[in-house]
Amino acid sequence: xxLSTTATTYKPATRAQKKGGRWxxxxxxxxxxxxxxVLPAFLALLIFLIAPIVAAFVLVFMRYDVLxxxxxxxxxxxxxxxxxxxxxxxxxxxxRFVFFTTLINNMLGLLLAMGxxxxxxxxxxxxxxxxxxxxxxxxxxxxxxxWNFLLTQDRGVVNYLLQQxxxxxxxxxxxxTWSMVSVVMFDVxxxxxxxxxxxxSGLQGIPEVLYEAAEIDGANQWQSMRYITLPLITPxxxxxxxxxxxGAAQVFDNVWVLTNGGPGDATRLIVLYIYEVGFKRFEMxxxxxxxxxxxxxxxxxxxxxxxxxxRWVHYx
Amino acid sequence: MSHPTVxxxxxxxxxxxxxxxxxxxxxxxxxxxxxxxxxxxPAAPGQTSQAGGAEATQAxxxxxxxxxxxxxxxxxxxxxxxxQLPNIDLTLTQTDISxxxxxxxxxxxxxxxAGGEQLDVIMIAIEGLGLLTGKQxxxxxxxxxxxxxxAKEVLEQDVHPTLRAMLxxxxxxxxxxFSWNNMVTYYNTKIFADKGVTPPGPDWTWDEFLDTCxxxxxxxxxxxxxxxxxxxxxxxxxxxxWYFNNDTSALTEDxxxxxxxxxxxAETLQFLADLILKHRVSPNPQGWDEGAxxxxxxxxxxxxxxxxxxxxxxxxxxxxxxxxxPHKSGPIKTVAGTDGWGVASGSKNPAQAWEVVKFLxxxxxxxxxxxxxxxxxxxxxxxxxxxxxxxxxxxxxxFYGSLDAxxxxxxPTNFNIIDPILNRHYQTIWNGEKSVEEALAAADAELQVEMxxxx
Numbered sequence: 044x045x046l047s048t049t050a051t052t053y054k055p056a057t058r059a060q061k062k063g064g065r066w067x068x069x070x071x072x073x074x075x076x077x078x079x080x081v082l083p084a085f086l087a088l089l090i091f092l093i094a095p096i097v098a099a100f101v102l103v104f105m106r107y108d109v110l111x112x113x114x115x116x117x118x119x120x121x122x123x124x125x126x127x128x129x130x131x132x133x134x135x136x137x138x139r140f141v142f143f144t145t146l147i148n149n150m151l152g153l154l155l156a157m158g159x160x161x162x163x164x165x166x167x168x169x170x171x172x173x174x175x176x177x178x179x180x181x182x183x184x185x186x187x188x189x190w191n192f193l194l195t196q197d198r199g200v201v202n203y204l205l206q207q208x209x210x211x212x213x214x215x216x217x218x219x220t221w222s223m224v225s226v227v228m229f230d231v232x233x234x235x236x237x238x239x240x241x242x243x244s245g246l247q248g249i250p251e252v253l254y255e256a257a258e259i260d261g262a263n264q265w266q267s268m269r270y271i272t273l274p275l276i277t278p279x280x281x282x283x284x285x286x287x288x289x290g291a292a293q294v295f296d297n298v299w300v301l302t303n304g305g306p307g308d309a310t311r312l313i314v315l316y317i318y319e320v321g322f323k324r325f326e327m328x329x330x331x332x333x334x335x336x337x338x339x340x341x342x343x344x345x346x347x348x349x350x351x352x353x354r355w356v357h358y359x
Numbered sequence: 360m361s362h363p364t365v366x367x368x369x370x371x372x373x374x375x376x377x378x379x380x381x382x383x384x385x386x387x388x389x390x391x392x393x394x395x396x397x398x399x400x401p402a403a404p405g406q407t408s409q410a411g412g413a414e415a416t417q418a419x420x421x422x423x424x425x426x427x428x429x430x431x432x433x434x435x436x437x438x439x440x441x442x443q444l445p446n447i448d449l450t451l452t453q454t455d456i457s458x459x460x461x462x463x464x465x466x467x468x469x470x471x472x473a474g475g476e477q478l479d480v481i482m483i484a485i486e487g488l489g490l491l492t493g494k495q496x497x498x499x500x501x502x503x504x505x506x507x508x509x510a511k512e513v514l515e516q517d518v519h520p521t522l523r524a525m526l527x528x529x530x531x532x533x534x535x536x537f538s539w540n541n542m543v544t545y546y547n548t549k550i551f552a553d554k555g556v557t558p559p560g561p562d563w564t565w566d567e568f569l570d571t572c573x574x575x576x577x578x579x580x581x582x583x584x585x586x587x588x589x590x591x592x593x594x595x596x597x598x599x600x601w602y603f604n605n606d607t608s609a610l611t612e613d614x615x616x617x618x619x620x621x622x623x624x625a626e627t628l629q630f631l632a633d634l635i636l637k638h639r640v641s642p643n644p645q646g647w648d649e650g651a652x653x654x655x656x657x658x659x660x661x662x663x664x665x666x667x668x669x670x671x672x673x674x675x676x677x678x679x680x681x682x683x684x685p686h687k688s689g690p691i692k693t694v695a696g697t698d699g700w701g702v703a704s705g706s707k708n709p710a711q712a713w714e715v716v717k718f719l720x721x722x723x724x725x726x727x728x729x730x731x732x733x734x735x736x737x738x739x740x741x742x743x744x745x746x747x748x749x750x751x752x753x754x755x756x757x758f759y760g761s762l763d764a765x766x767x768x769x770x771p772t773n774f775n776i777i778d779p780i781l782n783r784h785y786q787t788i789w790n791g792e793k794s795v796e797e798a799l800a801a802a803d804a805e806l807q808v809e810m811x812x813x814x
Contacts, residue, residue, distance in 0.1 A: 109473035110494050197642035198584060198657065206580040217645040217790040303458065306645060306786035323466050324776055 102331035109325050120332040130333065132308055133316040134340075139223060140312055141291040144230045148287050149280070151231060152238025157272075159239065160246045172243075176236040183233070187300035190229055191216070219309040222302050226310045230297050234290070238283050245279025246272065277356040285348055292341055313337055417448035418708040420715050422480040423471065425456040425464055436724040440715055447711050452476075460594055461486035462775040472496060472705065479712040480719070483534060484698035485525045486595065489772035491701075492528045498704040499531035503713045510535075510717055517738050519762050525697040534699035537720045538734035540664035541693040541761050542591075542600035542684060549678040550575060550585070550659045559682045561757075565605075565630060568685035569638070575659045576640035588660040589652070590631060592644035592789055593782040599694040599768050600662050601627050606689025609781055609806075614771040616810050619803040623688070628795045630687075632788050643789050653679075665758050668751050669732030681754040683761065695765035697737065735759055773809055780805050 103120055107113035124130065159172050178186065193200045194215035202212035215225045249272065257267050295314045298304060304311030304319075317337070321330030424433060433451060440449050454467045465487025472478060483491055491497050504511040514523060518536050526534040544559065551558050556574050559567070572587035591597025595609065602608045607623035610616065618624060634641035650667060652658040654676040661667070662684060671679065684693065700716040702709050718724065725736035729747055735758045736742050742759040751758075771777065784802035787793040793801070 108494070109469065110496075191646050195646045195648075197578075197586070197647060198652065199646075202580070203582060212580060214643070214790060217643045217786070219787070219790070219792050305783060306790050307783050307792065319779070322470055323463075323779065325466075325469065 099331045105328045107327040120328045133313045137313045144291045151235040155239040156242035183296035241283045245276035281356045418711040420479045424482040462778040479706040485770045493772045497701045534701040536699040536737035539697040546660045572640040587640040589649045603692040605687040610769040617806040672732040680752045692766045693761040696768045
């Protein structure tokens with residue numbers, strides 16, 4: 044308290060003065076400063092995340108072609124969902140894509156992490172880790188050019204090599220069956236390096252003494268992995284599965300640049316379909332309705348994941 | 360001494376609760392949403408209001424063009440505008456056309472404008488003109504032409520009526536024609552000579568074409584594979600080159616309905632599918648880099664417009680010549696499409712934008728385009744210059760010479776929607792997943808739904 048304040052003649056403080064005054068001003072300033080600090084991040088969140096989400100919910104009930112003012116159409120877009128046969132196909136494609144990429148990415152990510160985590164020369168370890176992570180840093184567009192060059196049916200490098208060993212050429216990008224395989228391969232090659240890093244951090248967090256104790260007790264390598272490694276990396280695995288699953292359900296660029304959803308609709312995933320409805324057909328209302336279905340699907344999947352995780356994720 | 364009582368009003372004196380903060384945020388969100396959904400107010404034609412009023416010395420004009428067509432002449436043309444029209448502050452934005460063609464390009468323009476981009480001069484081809492006109496993105500040029508007799512005279516005297524008509528909607532000139540394209544057969548003269556195959560004549564038939572393919576193709580799955588022919592199987596323009604020479608089309612003559620049930624459509628598709636799947640003389644167009652393979656001598660024939668000369672000029676590849684497309688039935692036709700420059704209805708400086716349109720369509724710009732191996736110039740005077748035949752193989756004259764037999768590529772208002780539908784179903788034919796009949800039945804059902812929306 045300042046001296047000037049102590050010099051004033053005492054008078055019984057009113058209720059307002061007790062709660063207010065300088066003390067209150069300080070609290071107010073603190074509050075203002077706090078809000079000012081979080082304001083930029085909050086505005087960004089508001090403009091780029093919350094506003095589009097709110098807009099998407101509102102647009103479900105609108106017809107909007109991006110240039111004309113939106114008009115209210117009630118549940119027309121929701122009703123259209125039930126007659127959209129292509130949407131079911133897109134979800135079937137997405138389901139297959141998500142299942143295979145999540146499964147393979149996590150298995151391969153874990154295997155690579157265990158490989159990199161083994162005792163080896165630090166330089167070799169560094170190079171290996173960098174090489175495996177490098178595709179994560181490269182843009183899908185440039186990678187797709189290379190993969191197109193490799194996988195083209197006629198005069199593609201992979202088919203040339205297959206034919207050199209007496210095998211038939213594979214229509215990697217032009218067959219309905221093989222194009223999905225190609226897209227999954229492309230995604231795994233791009234994403235497994237990232238998951239490797241997550242699993243690697245989980246592995247490196249396991250205390251070495253546990254393995255030493257197990258060894259003294261006579262545990263073999265398989266038992267050490269079964270009873271020490273796997274249980275203790277379950278938090279990392281849970282995180283990796285959740286983000287790879289959600290990431291796979293939202294994949295756009297890989298498919299856009301490699302097959303553009305083709306041939307036919309063979310590799311058209313739900314996000315690509317939503318984009319095309321919104322920004323090719325300019326049916327923003329229906330695109331919002333489709334987005335809503337994806338939102339619900341992802342929420343349900345995540346809740347299921349969390350429920351199941353109680354059985355297999357160990358935080359102790 | 361007591362503190363003076365100050366009314367605690369205003370933001371600075373009140374404690375802000377979380378509720379206030381959320382309320383403020385909600386208002387901001389609502390404001391942002393309203394602003395985002397509100398359409399931009401278009402300027403009236405002739406209006407030249409410049410932000411800043413009399414203080415501004417230069418009128419801002421923004422041009423949108425494709426990334427690849429008509430290729431490299433932009434820099435020179437833009438520089439001429441900058442040099443000769445000092446009152447204009449010119450900027451250029453380019454939009455990708457490589458993926459999605461003109462349909463994707465016109466989608467991008469709509470999205471740019473919806474996103475608040477201020478565009479003044481817009482390049483578009485007939486395939487995207489319907490979409491932009493339907494959304495009132497372009498302003499008719501008739502008032503500008505009425506006030507500019509020189510430009511009008513050039514348009515009427517030096518631009519073929521077919522090209523002018525392609526860029527008109529309801530009798531109004533929506534774009535000033537700059538260039539156009541048709542589709543002809545490019546063939547490798549060295550391969551033909553090495554194989555002892557007679558080069559095609561101007562009236563060759565599909566049977567003669569198939570015989571030629573069977574004589575040339577040598578596909579064993581090795582590095583020395585030689586494909587006889589490759590076609591543009593995922594575009595309305597590429598497919599119309601074949602449909603028109605069998606007297607049919609994917610759409611009816613008025614572009615109002617699907618024509619996929621026409622037996623001649625199935626006949627055309629079966630002929631092309633057999634080239635890939637039965638005779639093995641053509642590759643699947645999906646993912647195939649036709650231009651590179653042709654210039655490298657791994658492909659004997661392809662169908663393309665004049666723009667394909669560009670890569671041959673760059674790579675100094677000269678062992679090729681041109682011929683009309685092979686013919687099956689009906690009158691001989693060549694598919695054609697025109698592109699041009701238009702003034703955006705939202706332009707704040709339409710008068711200056713019109714000046715830029717004229718610069719980008721003039722003789723110098725057209726000559727630049729010819730030299731770069733780009734499209735066929737809309738100006739007949741340039742197409743008849745010796746330079747036009749100098750930049751191209753021996754038979755280059757057929758590019759402009761075919762104009763009297765030109766038929767416009769089907770370009771309804773919903774071209775951006777129907778083109779992807781057709782291409783999606785074509786792919787299932789080329790890869791053998793579906794028979795021609797199955798693919799056409801599926802495509803027809805989907806296409807007709809979209810065409811009905813235009814009624």
